[in-house]
Amino acid sequence: MSAKAKKHYYLNNMKQRVTVTVANEPRGVVATTIVEHMETDSSGYTCATHHVYQDYFNRSLIAEKAKRVTAKVVDSWNQQLDSIYQMNLPKIQEMYPNS
Numbered sequence: 001m002s003a004k005a006k007k008h009y010y011l012n013n014m015k016q017r018v019t020v021t022v023a024n025e026p027r028g029v030v031a032t033t034i035v036e037h038m039e040t041d042s043s044g045y046t047c048a049t050h051h052v053y054q055d056y057f058n059r060s061l062i063a064e065k066a067k068r069v070t071a072k073v074v075d076s077w078n079q080q081l082d083s084i085y086q087m088n089l090p091k092i093q094e095m096y097p098n099s
Contacts, residue, residue, distance in 0.1 A: 003069035005077035009085055014038055016096050017048065020085045022062070022077040029063035031080070033088045035096065056092055 004023035011018060021032045035056035036048035062080075066073055 007081040028065045033058040
């Protein structure tokens with residue numbers, strides 16, 4: 001099982017959901033940022049309407065693979081999520097301006 005830290009952010013009155021994940025993968029510690037479009041269906045449930053690869057998708061290797069993932073390591077990843085989001089935000093806002 002691979003360890004990960006994950007957080008959701010919402011833009012444009014919850015029309016886009018940005019998911020930032022940091023995970024220990026075979027090639028190393030990878031940060032992934034995905035933008036999904038959100039819609040409310042006829043039953044009132046809000047869900048993503050597009051396959052993630054059709055929207056904003058950014059992946060970057062941020063560290064060597066962690067040999068042992070402890071709670072402290074996951075905490076450090078959690079602290080990085082906001083800065084990864086802020087780093088990607090200008091490009092995301094350019095692609096999905098307020099509507």
